[in-house]
Amino acid sequence: MKWLPESASTFAPGVDLILWLVTIISVISCVLIAFLLIYFVIKYRRKTENDQTPAITHDSFLETLWTVIPTILCIVIFIYGYVYYDQYTVTPKNAVEVNVTAKQWLWSFDYSNGKKTLNELYVPVDQPIRLVMQSDDVLHSFFVPAFRVKQDVMGNRYTYINFTATKEGVYDLYCTEYCGTAHSDMLGKVHVLSKAKFASWQDGSADKVKKASAASIPPAELGKQLYSNKGCLACHSIDGANGVGPSWKGLFAKNRVFTDGASAIADENYIKESILYPGEKMVEGYGPVMPSYKGLLDDDEITAIIEYIKTLK
Amino acid sequence: MSEEQEKNYLDNGEGFRSWFFTVDHKRIGVMYLWAIGVFFIVAAIASFLLRAEHLTPGPTIVNADTYNVLFTLHGSMMVFLFIVPGVAASFGNFLIPLMIGAKDVIFPKLNLYSFWLYLAGALIFMLALAAPADTGWTFYTPYSIETGANVILITFGVFVLGFSSILTGINFIVTMHKLRAPGMTWDRLPLFCWAAYATSLLQVLATPVVGITLLLLIGERYFGLGFFDPAKGGDPVMFQHFFWFYSHPAVYIMILPAMGIVSEIMPVFARKPIFGYKAIAYASLAIALISFLVWGHHMFVSGQSKLVNIIFSVITYAVAVPTAIKVFNWLWTLYKGSIELSTAMLYSLAFIFLFTIGGLTGLFLGALAADVHLHDTYFVVAHMHYVMIGGTVFGFFAALHFWYPKMWGRMFDEFKAKIAFVLIFIGFNVAFFPQFIMGTLGMPRRYFNYAPEFQSLHVVSTYGTWIIGIGFILMLWNLMRPLPGKAPANPYNSLSLEWSMDSPPGTFNFDDIPTVTEPVYNYGTKIEEGA
Incomplete structure (x- = not known):
């Protein structure tokens, strides 16, 4: 069964690796605990009212074991979480900036060449992008599952997202910070275009083609x-x-x-x-x-x- | 027992006044139980409507604004009226004096006053329903400042409820320090009391912060002071810091008493001493302490600095370890035991299993890079419900069944109770497990409309809530119809003090204050260490 969205950014494989790692740890722990629980309940079920039971109160070896192993696992998971987060938060030198303004209940995007779009973000593939985001009103949050990126957007200061899309296509954009009546309709799309298509979108020639198809x-x-x-x-x-x-x-x-x-x-x-x-x-x-x-x-x-x-x- | 004439606490006085003005900790506990029970049911009804709304991706039974009100109502009632005061105030009141060998809590009038404050807070909360808030239970600014809904009244209600919590916490702490029976040393204190002690510390130390925060919010809405609204020069993220500084410890206010309940039930039905008594007791305190230092993990994508995120991630994993220790201790209590699968035991075992899932899924959310993806999705919703229902509510249901004979002086039908348990257990997993998958796939929470690709998972989840509903009604119906005949004083052969007097207890619990001479979970035959 599919349990992860499409992976379409350089950050996504790292996140997926952690999700897989913790899932494997969780499934093993969970199966172990469930197995012991059921095994003990069956093996040691009450046979008579006068069953003799040993008064075991503690066991230093076992207790050390189940303190040390979870500690090690936690450290490992933390390190993975930290390493990929660190990569994600560092802005690449050649990143192209796009200004994002969130507003109840739409997203607007301003590009360096003066173009402006609504609810649809256009980016070239394999190009590091830095979103510089602010809100006109309440809190919002920019979330693209396919890129595994999310960041709250607020009114008093800028927040940032770095990503590099790795696959051409159209991806969902959600607002994930509750923002009122139409919160769940504050949706957008991210269009990841090939370098050539992006260039033609940028100089406006794509608009003419689009218009021609729109005319039909x-x-x-x-x-x-x-x-x-x-x-x-x-x-x-x-x-x-x-x-x-x-x-x-x-x-x-x-x-x-x-x-x-x-x-x-x-x-x-x-x-x-x-x-x-x-x-x-x-x-x-x-x-x-x-x-x-x-x-x-x-x-x-x-x-x-x-x-x-x-x-x- | 002395004279048979002494009336039990339920019969000692009839009518409204004898309850409303009582200073008997048991009656106050029972009144809390009724009150939180009513709010639990109301909040649960809101959740059934929410789930029914999600049967289709578009509008199904309500509109977007009503949906937003419903999830706010569900969350805030469950948190502030049921689960925070819930187990601690109801079973804590009923049990702590019985367990430590006291005739009442140390400040009985303050105890009654706390209950009145709870009712007052709840009443103010209800008045706010005239223009119900649509902010979510978190009241995040600046939306909570700008919305037309009645945020002031609802937060003032929560503010008053906070005082009830603080006073109850103080009462319990002092009671446990001053009123323990002779011989009831700290290392003989039942683990439910340890858990209640840790909970009380959190209530006393953390609740004032949410009180202040909500006052600032009221000041901002009413007088236009600029604390949190960027338009007035405030900082919305500061509100989140304040809010979670309380609300994260509050998570442990919610779960610790349930952990205490399970620690009481396991030894009785396994006929074994609790495994690692000291580890569990100290883990409760460690969890309480560390829980004050992890609030920032609710805010990894809020815009707080990267360094702060890293520090909070580290401390978050530090709180995972004592929690894991507890799970293994409960598990090993079963080893070589003589296990009876009573209803209370079934709920306790389910608690261990479900809480394990709740805890393990917390590991996903503590990892920085993974949380960036999972934050504010259904994954968080599922994680939180596994801890709060699979943990606290299952613990609460275990307590309802376990102490039922002591509380009401009657027995209940175990068979029907077990059927109800099976339905609730299955329904719970059907309802909430799919939400983990929705979350990893990227379904945001608090969404009225959703993308059609999520519909099948949503529908399964909704069916699950129906199964829970049937199970819950069966459980309630069964508990409302006790079996004929009086319950014995100690139906489970438990060794702790609350089973040493009649069921139900007399008004003053003990004719003579008992002297405690042995550890609380002194079950089984002594054997040589390592034999």
């Missing part, structure tokens, strides 16, 4: 993909349930009442404005928590999302 699917379909990829789902339901933000179900063409008492019909322009400048027209009953998607979604993508909302009757 209906806008409402694309909007549906963006709904989950860009983190909208964390706050906006599509089934009418009240979330942190208003549900998208039946939203289009509905009359909206704002916190300042004004009102407007939710048409294309209103929705676009709300995506780009979410603080401008706050619907009554909701707080100013949504980040601006300016620069994170282009016009075609906004149109696609509007088309998707129109389908949610």
Whole structure:
């Protein structure tokens, strides 16, 4: 049975080695104890009310044995834990930095060339990466099981993760520090690309290809993909349930009442404005928590999302 | 026994006032037992809802906010209303004076006052349910400062409960120093008392810290003082240090009394002296001491410095060794014994096995590099439940059955109790073992929605809780229907003092204070060393 996630970073094999080592130690100890427990219970079960039992109170040899052996095992496990942790915390000289900002309930990534992505981190394979992370609000934690890396993210100082991805692919990113309502929807993906693909992603030529493929699917379909990829789902339901933000179900063409008492019909322009400048027209009953998607979604993508909302009757 | 006319403690006075204003340690113990029992059941119901929610990856029976409230309720009630005060206050109160040969605890009125404080704390805690907290039982800042829920009231409840713990701890410590019967030397003290002593030390020394921390939190929420909120110049990690400085020792407040219970039950049903009495007694104290120095292992990925992480990892392994020693001592108590598999003994043996798994999985979490992967996943949830249910709750159930004749003066149906045990044991493992695998695979804890690939493991886990539920109801139903007839004073031929008087005991326990002349677990035939 599979009990470890895919191993896709230089740190992962070390962690897995410890997990295997401690598992083997644990299984042997556990089987030994269970065996003795059952063996003694069967062999020494009470036969008569007057069974004679020896008054053994201690045994120096045995007690030394079961003090020394666990001590040695503990030291060994500690050393393994320390050695790999030490490697993980030292930043390689040629590491490429990516700035990470966590916010209820999304991840945003800023790259050195000015690119910015939401919930999707792009990194080249075999390249040491250093994430410089901070939070805009409460505590979060950055966790990629395939890389075996995790680090809390907070508001008052930067925290760091070093990793080097070893396999191309798309890996899950979880928030693992409880952060409120949509904690379990604060998900992302890490895209590990070949050096060539990463270069084309970086200079923007990959965007054109992506756009071309995006153009081939209906806008409402694309909007549906963006709904989950860009983190909208964390706050906006599509089934009418009240979330942190208003549900998208039946939203289009509905009359909206704002916190300042004004009102407007939710048409294309209103929705676009709300995506780009979410603080401008706050619907009554909701707080100013949504980040601006300016620069994170282009016009075609906004149109696609509007088309998707129109389908949610 | 002197006159048959002397009433036992249960019959001596009827009605609400005779209980609510009693200073009898046994009645206070019984009242704690009822109270923690009620909260245990409420918190358990919350856990059944949580597990049912996980039958499907998306929303199943509740929404995300309700889920967050439920796990906060489950965790905080289990910890602060059941397991921390639980075994120590209920069985500790009932048993310590009986075991050391005293007529009561040394400060009986303070004892009653502690119980009232417990009720007051619980009441405040219940009032907070009007706007229930959604912070998790750990109240991590800054979320606990920003959330709209009623964090102040719930933490104030915990603050009051803390005073109850501190006063009970002081009472037990002084009682054991001053009221031991003649001849009851420290090396003849029953191991349950040793465990209660170590627990009391922790309660007295650690609880004030969580009290202060929660006051600071209240100050921050109510007066806007900037202790922990980065927006006000505070440090959220400092809250974690304060919180775990209490809450790690609290883990041992929870487990030590259960270890004491098992140390009492094993010798009786194996008819052997406990193996390594001194090692177990000193291990209790060693665990209590070291437990103050390991809190940082809850914070390996919190952003504390690398050096601090390394130091905490070393000390964490130091606490593993006395724990391992205890397990082997219990095991070797069985060697060449005359073992009777009573219900209480079954729970004790299960305790040893499950606690071993709980302890061994702690070795994974103490290793720095492995903890980076496992922290805040279901692995931690499983580890914690193996220690807290497999350890403490199984110990608690063992005590419920073992001292049942003494406490209620009746016997129970062993056969039904054993069926209930089998169901609870199987259900527990079905419910929690899959969570280790979910954890190593990377399933984060406190997740309302989860990735579909985890569904089969979640479903198995949920079915397990149903098996536990059936077993628990059977256990409770059985204990609520005692067999006809009065229980004998000493149904198990135990040698410790609490079995030397009638079942149930009279109000003042002993007609004459006994004189102790031999070791407490003086079972078996003396043989030459090494023969």
